[in-house]
Amino acid sequence: VQLVESGGGLVQPGGSLRLSCAASGFTFDDYAIGWFRQAPGKEREGVSAISNSDGNTWYRDAVRGRFTISSDNARSTVYLQMNSLKPEDTAVYYCAAMRPSIVTANPDMYDYWGQGTQVTVSS
Numbered sequence: 001v002q003l004v005e006s007g008g009g010l011v012q013p014g015g016s017l018r019l020s021c022a023a024s025g026f027t028f029d030d031y032a033i034g035w036f037r038q039a040p041g042k043e044r045e046g047v048s049a050i051s052n053s054d055g056n057t058w059y060r061d062a063v064r065g066r067f068t069i070s071s072d073n074a075r076s077t078v079y080l081q082m083n084s085l086k087p088e089d090t091a092v093y094y095c096a097a098m099r100p101s102i103v104t105a106n107p108d109m110y111d112y113w114g115q116g117t118q119v120t121v122s123s
Helices: none
Strands: 002-006 009-011 017-024 032-038 045-051 057-059 067-072 077-082 091-098 117-121
Touching (some): 017 117, 045 067, 057 067
Parallel strands (some): 009 117
Antiparallel strands (some): 017 077, 091 117
């Protein structure tokens, strides 16, 4: 099982990034994929999640309306489009997979994790 994040980087406030989470080694359609982030000195927090079986999504309040999660089941890849980025969005972003395919922000429910990608929002 492998989850590989990409797309992080340095962006100015108000800018955009698109993160990708490429999955392999499991039946993608049976899982939900979540995005989490962890800033220095803070706990890991859920950002968004999507069910690959029914398309349900979840967003934390701080990103709703700015971030969009989507899934390409044919490519076994989940994307997180991040617009109007703020300095407080700075963190290492991780994707994770869980079964059954329900959306949840609870990291303890997730079975597999990627290594993370750094997002830095700064002028």
